[in-house]
Amino acid sequence: MVEATSTRSGRVIEIEQxxxxxxxxxxxxxxxxxxxxxIDAGEYVAIMGPSGxxxxxxxxxxxxxxxxxxxxxxxxxxxxxxxxDADLAKIRLQKLGFIFQGFNLLARTSAVRNVALPLFYxxxxxxxxxxxEVLKQVGLGDRLEHKPQELSGGQQQRVAIARALVxxxxxxxxxxxxxxxxxxxxxxxxxxFGRLNDGGRTIIMVTHDDDIARHAKRIIKLxxxxxxxxxxx
Amino acid sequence: xxxxxxFFAEAVEFVWNNRTRSLLTMLGIIxxxxxxxxxxxxxxSTTKSVxxxxxxxxxxxxxxxxxxxxxxxxxxxxxxxxxRRVKLLVPDAVDVQxxxxxxxxxxxxxxxxxxxxxTTGAGIGFDTTPLAEGRRFTxxxxxxxxRVCILSDTARSKLxxxxxxxxxxxxxxxxxxxxxxxxxxxxxSTGLLQTNSGQVTVLVPYTLIPELGYTYxxxxxxxxxxxxxxxRIGNAxxxxxxxxxxxxxxxxxxxxxxxxxxxxxxxxxxxxxxGIVAGISLLVGGVGIMNIMLVSVTERTREIGIRKxxxxxxxxxxxxxxxxxxxxxxxxxxxxxxxxxxxxxxxIHTFIAQLTGTVxxxxxxxxxxxxxxxxxxxxxxxxxxxxxxASYLNPIECLRYE
Numbered sequence: 162m163v164e165a166t167s168t169r170s171g172r173v174i175e176i177e178q179x180x181x182x183x184x185x186x187x188x189x190x191x192x193x194x195x196x197x198x199x200i201d202a203g204e205y206v207a208i209m210g211p212s213g214x215x216x217x218x219x220x221x222x223x224x225x226x227x228x229x230x231x232x233x234x235x236x237x238x239x240x241x242x243x244x245x246d247a248d249l250a251k252i253r254l255q256k257l258g259f260i261f262q263g264f265n266l267l268a269r270t271s272a273v274r275n276v277a278l279p280l281f282y283x284x285x286x287x288x289x290x291x292x293x294e295v296l297k298q299v300g301l302g303d304r305l306e307h308k309p310q311e312l313s314g315g316q317q318q319r320v321a322i323a324r325a326l327v328x329x330x331x332x333x334x335x336x337x338x339x340x341x342x343x344x345x346x347x348x349x350x351x352x353x354f355g356r357l358n359d360g361g362r363t364i365i366m367v368t369h370d371d372d373i374a375r376h377a378k379r380i381i382k383l384x385x386x387x388x389x390x391x392x393x394x
Numbered sequence: 395x396x397x398x399x400x401f402f403a404e405a406v407e408f409v410w411n412n413r414t415r416s417l418l419t420m421l422g423i424i425x426x427x428x429x430x431x432x433x434x435x436x437x438x439s440t441t442k443s444v445x446x447x448x449x450x451x452x453x454x455x456x457x458x459x460x461x462x463x464x465x466x467x468x469x470x471x472x473x474x475x476x477x478r479r480v481k482l483l484v485p486d487a488v489d490v491q492x493x494x495x496x497x498x499x500x501x502x503x504x505x506x507x508x509x510x511x512x513t514t515g516a517g518i519g520f521d522t523t524p525l526a527e528g529r530r531f532t533x534x535x536x537x538x539x540x541r542v543c544i545l546s547d548t549a550r551s552k553l554x555x556x557x558x559x560x561x562x563x564x565x566x567x568x569x570x571x572x573x574x575x576x577x578x579x580x581x582x583s584t585g586l587l588q589t590n591s592g593q594v595t596v597l598v599p600y601t602l603i604p605e606l607g608y609t610y611x612x613x614x615x616x617x618x619x620x621x622x623x624x625x626r627i628g629n630a631x632x633x634x635x636x637x638x639x640x641x642x643x644x645x646x647x648x649x650x651x652x653x654x655x656x657x658x659x660x661x662x663x664x665x666x667x668x669g670i671v672a673g674i675s676l677l678v679g680g681v682g683i684m685n686i687m688l689v690s691v692t693e694r695t696r697e698i699g700i701r702k703x704x705x706x707x708x709x710x711x712x713x714x715x716x717x718x719x720x721x722x723x724x725x726x727x728x729x730x731x732x733x734x735x736x737x738x739x740x741x742i743h744t745f746i747a748q749l750t751g752t753v754x755x756x757x758x759x760x761x762x763x764x765x766x767x768x769x770x771x772x773x774x775x776x777x778x779x780x781x782x783x784a785s786y787l788n789p790i791e792c793l794r795y796e
Binding site: 224227266267281282284 | 400411700701702706707708
């Protein structure tokens with residue numbers, strides 16, 4: 162699954178004039194003020210920007226954890242801006258794979274069961290076998306039954322990557338994936354991302370670190386809720 | 395269905411990984427269910443053992459006796475011949491028999507022994523104690539004034555020796571010999587009316603009352619078609635006696651069914667009231683479960699966020715937490731059931747046994763049903779709120795939660 166070419170092609174993400182405004186009491190705080198871009202299958206995109214630029218908000222919206230105030234968002238051919246909570250959960254389950262800065266693994270649960278969790282919610286009976294397979298592909302075939310605290314940071318992030326990959330998502334979403342790792346381990350994880358992208362996997366990564374963003378093939382820079390730069394490398 | 399099993403397996407693991415806390419959480423349910431079970435079981439057993447005290451007596455017959463206080467007791471006294479006349483006036487009655495209850499002396503091995511002599515009719519009468527040997531009186535015994543008798547177990551021991559076969563031997567009463575045709579079994583209970591509470595009882599056919607030298611009898615035994623008809627037939631017999639003795643003569647009806655129903659009612663009310671009090675402790679246990687579940691939801695906010703981010707739906711989260719609450723209640727309910735049953739057995743074997751002289755076990759099925767229903771009910775009622783709260787948590791905020 163890591164090396165296999167994704168069967169998806171064409172536009173994976175289409176965002177048009179998306180805005181997001183938070184209400185804190187009577188005060189309206191605009192986090193995104195009209196963002197438009199699209200991402201094709203197989204792209205490797207880094208979203209950058211200083212804190213407060215709206216990149217976390219954008220990440221949550223792309224990840225279907227939140228709904229835009231206005232604008233259009235089409236993910237893998239589905240207009241998700243109109244979906245309700247239950248359908249958004251289904252979209253997250255089927256089309257998205259999340260990787261977090263803090264790994265966010267279930268602490269008391271073994272690696273293989275952490276990876277199998279999305280398949281549990283999908284009701285896949287063969288989930289342990291599939292999870293084992295993906296863990297082998299990220300180089301953790303000998304750590305299946307280890308709990309997160311028995312693994313190093315880099316290994317934990319690999320488990321999280323395996324969990325994100327196990328349902329063969331249309332997009333891999335990584336939020337500061339190397340933020341909690343030392344530079345050597347960070348390079349290893351970036352190497353894994355590179356191989357995944359070479360295999361056809363679409364990756365969107367939010368980071369503020371130029372050294373990490375350098376690995377992506379396209380960089381979208383945000384400032385004050387607007388796209389200020391969109392460059393392919 | 396598969397998913398429910400998975401939720402269940404996960405819940406089992408979670409409860410096991412947090413054993414101490416789970417046990418403390420369940421404590422309220424354990425005590426609540428235990429108390430309800432113990433009270434229901436003890437109530438059930440007590441009611442039954444009290445009813446057991448009445449069980450040697452037929453519920454289909456009523457005794458009609460003159461009231462203690464009345465204007466002219468002499469006139470109200472029931473005579474032997476009244477039975478036949480009452481029967482004519484109450485054709486619905488299966489039978490109307492005069493009952494004599496007297497003490498007589500007989501000589502056994504050169505000492506005087508006091509006997510309680512009762513009269514009865516053919517077949518199973520008011521005293522339904524089963525026979526250990528021999529037979530009951532036949533209609534022929536009654537009609538032909540045969541001098542026969544049936545002994546209580548104690549009477550047999552006193553007169554002939556423990557366990558010695560007595561059928562065919564004779565007892566001397568009022569100068570005549572009565573042949574023993576049957577011996578009663580040792581009574582299971584001491585008997586509320588004391589007629590067979592280990593007394594030296596001799597039953598003789600009621601037609602021998604004149605030959606024993608009596609004109610006046612203790613009571614009329616009125617036999618109805620069934621327990622439901624007893625009160626009506628009894629009242630009809632009273633009316634008939636008043637026709638014979640005049641309206642000033644007053645009688646009362648004593649039947650086992652009315653007594654039995656009264657006792658049942660009292661115990662049901664008592665059990666119910668105490669059960670409600672115990673139910674309140676179950677309710678408090680439920681609140682305890684809810685409290686801990688709410689704490690658990692807060693503690694696991696991040697976990698909920700992770701699960702939602704990777705695609706768990708609201709119903710998945712709801713199912714997970716509800717299953718956990720249900721499991722806690724089911725385990726608590728089972729422990730409570732066992733504890734309650736043990737407590738009930740202890741109380742029944744000590745206090746109740748002392749009071750009633752018997753041990754009657756309670757009915758298991760309704761008690762298990764009640765405890766299961768209660769604990770699962772409490773689980774659903776008090777588990778649903780924390781579970782719903784968990785399911786509505788915002789994943790973004792959950793993931794930010796430290």
